[in-house]
Amino acid sequence: DVWAVGAASDGDSMPSAHSQIQHWNGSSWTPVPAASMPGVWHDLNAVVAIAPNDVWAAGEYFDTLYHGLSLHWDGSSWMQVPIPGGVSDMYAFAGDNVYAVGDGVMHWDGISWTTVELFPAVSSPSLAGIDAAWDCDLWAGGRQFSNGTLQTFTAHLTPTVPPGDADNDGIADAIDNCPDV
Numbered sequence: 001d002v003w004a005v006g007a008a009s010d011g012d013s014m015p016s017a018h019s020q021i022q023h024w025n026g027s028s029w030t031p032v033p034a035a036s037m038p039g040v041w042h043d044l045n046a047v048v049a050i051a052p053n054d055v056w057a058a059g060e061y062f063d064t065l066y067h068g069l070s071l072h073w074d075g076s077s078w079m080q081v082p083i084p085g086g087v088s089d090m091y092a093f094a095g096d097n098v099y100a101v102g103d104g105v106m107h108w109d110g111i112s113w114t115t116v117e118l119f120p121a122v123s124s125p126s127l128a129g130i131d132a133a134w135d136c137d138l139w140a141g142g143r144q145f146s147n148g149t150l151q152t153f154t155a156h157l158t159p160t161v162p163p164g165d166a167d168n169d170g171i172a173d174a175i176d177n178c179p180d181v
Contacts, residue, residue, distance in 0.1 A: 007043030035080040048090040058087035083113040101127035
């Protein structure tokens with residue numbers, strides 16, 4: 001049960017990418033249609049599978065401006081869910097605790113995507129990847145422009161969740177009780 005995402009272009013000088021989603025069932029790859037966005041350039045850069053019926057894919061689309069694009073798989077189809085920025089990578093602690101990076105850091109709480117951090121003091125940040133060092137310790141990395149020079153940029157985030165079994169897995173563990181920083 002593996003998912004892969006990306007985009008395909010028709011080779012024109014103007015990009016006309018269209019999201020591609022592939023699913024591996026253990027023996028073969030199968031294309032899975034995404035939410036339809038006819039006539040709009042879009043691509044997917046990240047995918048995270050939490051369960052067979054809980055998968056997120058995200059990237060961006062362009063209609064005269066760039067917008068964030070997130071799609072959720074419920075086990076039978078993809079549905080577009082509004083997200084506040086473009087996405088290059090994702091990390092999931094649980095179905096109601098998913099982080100996405102790109103234009104900034106965004107969080108899915110099981111109801112909606114919200115912006116966690118935009119880094120206003122950093123010139124043109126673009127976070128490319130995110131991973132957890134442990135249950136409550138996220139790191140993201142990418143690039144920024146400073147005085148006309150491209151430089152690396154890292155961000156550290158310590159998520160806060162309420163005490164108890166916040167991820168509803170039946171176990172009150174470290175992910176349920178991240179320190180409040």
